[in-house]
Amino acid sequence: MKRIPLLDIDAQLKPIREEVISAVTEVIDSKQYILGKRVQELEDKIARYSGSHHAIGVSSGTDALLIALMALGVGKGDLVITTPYSFFATAGVIARLGAAAVFADIDPVLYSIDPANIEEWLKKRPADTIKRVKAIIPVHLYGQCADMKDIMDVAGNYNIPVIEDAAQAIGAEYPFDGSIKRAGSIGLMGCFSFFPSKNLGGIGDGGMVITSDEVLAEKLKILRVHGANPKYYHRMIGGNFRLDTVQAAVLLVKFKYLDGWHESRQTNAIRYDESFRKANIPDSMINTPSPLYRGSVRHYHIYNQYVIRAARRNELRTFLENNGIGTEIYYPVPFHLQECFTYLGYRKGDFPYSEKAADETLALPVYPEITEDMQMYVVDKVKEFYSMG
Ligand SMILES: Cc1ncc(COP(=O)(O)O)c(C=O)c1O
Structure with missing residues (x-):
């Protein structure tokens, strides 16, 4: 691949x-x-x-x-x-x-x-x-x-x-x-x-x-x-x-192509959702995104990023990188822990959900042109990482 x-x-x-x-x-x-x-x-x-x-x-x-x-x-x-x-x-x-x-x-x-x-x-x-x-x-x-x-x-x-x-x-x-x-x-x-x-x-x-x-x-x-x-x-x-x-x-x-690209991203996101479910990776290892609106809402989520939560996120990222898969962390440090905002007086622990997200989130490739085979490869590699224990 x-x-x-x-x-x-x-x-x-x-x-x-x-x-x-x-x-x-x-x-x-x-x-x-x-x-x-x-x-x-x-x-x-x-x-x-x-x-x-x-x-x-x-x-x-x-x-x-x-x-x-x-x-x-x-x-x-x-x-x-x-x-x-x-x-x-x-x-x-x-x-x-x-x-x-x-x-x-x-x-x-x-x-x-x-x-x-x-x-x-x-x-x-x-x-x-x-x-x-x-x-x-x-x-x-x-x-x-x-x-x-x-x-x-x-x-x-x-x-x-x-x-x-x-x-x-x-x-x-x-x-x-x-x-x-x-x-x-x-x-x-x-x-x-x-x-x-x-x-x-x-x-x-x-x-x-x-x-x-x-x-x-x-x-x-x-x-x-x-x-x-x-x-x-x-x-x-x-x-x-x-x-x-x-x-x-x-x-x-x-x-002119924007709606078509949104739709392809949505198709790809749903394909990831289903493939990860079929891959049977325990919830304690990864969680796929949980979009809130579907039904009559056409572009409920435009998937600029498809972001999973992952246990041992940084190790998973390195493993995927070594297997030729690009990922990104959006974002590794929440604002209240950024050095330049120290003067605001916040401390670690003030915003636990943001801190947890910063430790666990990982964006996977979901761009419109990614193929089904490529997505399956991504899912297989994530599964392989967690089955190595
Ligand atoms: C949530 C959010 N806000 C603001 C910006 C800033 O946009 P720009 O990079 O065009 O200045 C970005 C873009 O990266 C963003 O993702």
Whole structure:
């Protein structure tokens, strides 16, 4: 069996290579390299796809989160509640604005912030502390929505805006208020990343904020260009958060295939679920993901990552690597144990579910083009590892 990478960009590019190259060539020849008509077209498509009124293309998923917090005026002395278990950007942007991150532990099944823990923290705080909480950022980790119903209820009770970190979850669906909503469209703002490994990935960095709030949308557009409106006149301080035209052009090509890729990832995830079940590896050794919504919800989980929990995770990872199988740990250190956040005063043991996830999770290759044989090889190797004792 040849090497099975965690993600195979070559395989994705192969059937669309000519389309991508012609889209890039068109941008080169247009001499319009920043923002412009392609960015606008992508914004319109993603806003519609996600069920939001406005979309603002930005330079990365990190900048999408940063600009969303800036639009709410988050700064020194403010607090932002989020998960301790995500990619660094989620917490990094809070600290960069001089605000303090408040962590609430995850739900061990969804891997995203548990609304009960948010409520518990808020309940115990005096009114003047609660007033300092300027946002809640749930993360739809691995491609499945957080428990948005209860998160929105808690946030609503305390009047705190919700910014969805949907970097890994574009198109993921969630039943909400009698209809099916898509990731990013439930809170006040939603943030996407177009990092190449995402289900919709560019050929470099890119991101987007969506919102149905017209005033916020205008503010985000102004913040994206250093706060200038009109050009060279600044009533606020923004940054260079512009999306390159070439990324939009490539993303527009890839966007046509996005639902098909989601579906292939889902098929592959279900195949893993079934094959692991048939392999009869005890639950004490591995657990496959437990997605919450199926039935009428088409993209309940877009499987940006297929993440198992594994006993002796690091040894399993080395064994798989030695057998040509690429895996990754998302993420090995929760935020509260990161050196740069020591000043927040958290300690080991504060968020047991996040710490356990950091010790046990392992992402397996689930990209759309992986073949059934390759998946069977992965399952066989996992089984072999645990049968060696
Ligand atoms: C959950 C999460 N948040 C934020 C980001 C940041 O996105 P980007 O890498 O595009 O800056 C990522 C991407 O890696 C992510 O996975």
